[in-house]
Amino acid sequence: MQALAELKEQIRQALxxxxxxxGWQQGFDALHTRPLFIRSEEDIDKLVVNEFCVVNPASYLRELRGGKKVGLVLKGCDSRSVIELLQEDLLKEDDLTIFGFGCNGILNHTKLQARFGEIGFIQSIENDGANVTVVVGDNKETVPFTELCADKCLTCVYPNTLQCSHFVGEESTKKPESEKNKALEEFEKLSLEERFAFWQDQMRRCIRCYACRNACPMCVCKDHCIANSREPKWLSEEVDVQNNFMFQLIHVMHLTGRCVECGECERACPMDIPIMLLRRKMAGVIRDVFAYNAGTNAEDTPPLMCFKVEEPTIEERH
Incomplete structure (x- = not known):
């Protein structure tokens, strides 16, 4: 990131x-980053911003409530999580300082592994924005960035950090709003029977580790989650198709109108279950019915968190 020095200076002045x-810092190798909690000037030098900054820093906000003044370095999709939390009055805007930039997309480790085998053998990766050059042993291969980036980046309408306090560098070009996710488009061409069989197979693989819930910045009711509740008892401890389906469908319904499609749930899943198919479907329904995109305006109220006698987008009288 060319504007990294400017970003570090902005953080230094605000700290x-x-x-x-x-923010993010370098992980155990060149392909990984991990969360960075900057509390001193020495920590600022550890900050990195690159195509491997996949973790959504907003996921840590639920642990830092209580009047703390928090700064966040956020991609566009990450910033939508913060805006949604502000809409639900779970955060106070005065407690937050957002450092923004234009994101050109992140790389997907699952796609890298599928293409090059065990990613631990990748020696180096260079990304010029259009192509990714990967060195594995004596082999050097150049691949279009779009073949290795996260699916969410292919249709991202909000690549630039929204409603931020500071912004560095140039803004990134957003994708057309009409561009649909190809995976969802292909999935919806299947018959109802085929779709149901697909999800039965996926739920059979689910180990109910709750990584999808724990990684989600919008899952803020973890102390009262249906997965933990014993009075009433919504779910059995058994890991089977029925209980897994029950958990995932309730999870997606609790996120309907709130999910900002950051993809953390799917990224965290150790079984590579395409959970975002459910999320994107429901986000599309909310857009179609209520003309609403979650986490884009802190002044809005999510449509399923309010009541209107007449919905402007629903002509039920006719």
Missing amino acids: PDLDVVI
């Missing part, structure tokens, strides 16, 4: 008024 700034 005295903040308890912590959450």
